Amino acid sequence: MGPVPRTLELFYDVLSPYSWLGFEILCRYQNIWNINLQLRPSFLGGIIKDSENKPPALVPRKGQYMANDIKLLRQHVQVPIQFPKDFFSVVLEKGSLSAMRFLTAVNLEHPEMLQNVSRELWMRIWSRAAEKAGMSAEQAQGLLEKSSTSKVKNQLKETTEAACRYGAFGLPITVAHVDGQTHMMFGSDRMELLAYLLGEKWMGPVPQAVNARL
């Protein structure tokens, strides 16, 4: 038996396009690197408030930059990510509390579905192409109901607070536990650095999984 896999925690919110990019990259590497990828659905609104930060889109040039940056990263990272037409309404008015509570419920009841359902939610917000996550209507309805229980609300709150304790001021953050040390990295553009910390090989955002671990 090989060395113990290193735990990586990915704290994310589907409202965050960079969270989607970080998520897809880590999903690609989860069977290539010796890691244990733990997904942590979190609430970006709570983190921004707690850290007294400001959503980047509220700075006009940052919003403009994000639109261009996402266009380039779409090709480079090969994720069908597209700025929603009504960005302001979707991101800044509607927000993501229900969605992240839903994912928290999924994580509690059907963790094996979390990756697919997360991806589906990103597809809805950040892509024109939406696919089905493979959940039955009843399953989805049941989880939707569970989303408003205190158990689920509290779980999302705790996960979000854990991100804050790690020092988050936004999302995504990746927390790597390596050789008894904890490293928190912000953004989807720290994966090469993460590889360096893990002593693993960085093969760009779209690795060929020829030697995937079984």
Next chain:
Amino acid sequence: MGPVPRTLELFYDVLSPYSWLGFEILCRYQNIWNINLQLRPSFLGGIIKDSGSLSAMRFLTAVNLEHPEMLQNVSRELWMRIWSRDEDITQPQSILAAAEKAGMSAEQAQGLLEKSSTSKVKNQLKETTEAACRYGAFGLPITVAHVDGQTHMMFGSDRMELLAYLLGEKWMGPVPQAVNARL
């Protein structure tokens, strides 16, 4: 003769540690990739409300006008002061020390320090900073790549792999082995 090198403009301020990282990475790649690296000393305080580096960036603007071949070395020495040895970069003697460490004579450095407060140099810094703003900068560093008639502005020192992708060049991490460096 090969294809025309692509122009990359790096707008930076020594007050910005990520500017230093981006600078070093691009310096390493300047003889590996088919690029023409243009350094653009800018003033971060003109982009966000801040201060601290005005004299240093005016000095670098003067260096760029009079001795552009010294710009990389002097920039690096200023970063070494503030972001490696935790030394001052606001006082005239600090700036002169950095210039001399970079290989400039005391007279040369003094001359450039005096030129730093002329309207020519002040205006040049202002123009460069405004150019960064027109490119959409909200901070520094920004790298502006001119590729196939298109202009791409990238913020931060962590967009170099994406830059390589846009240039159709090979990304070999932040510390490439320059075995096949272009001559």
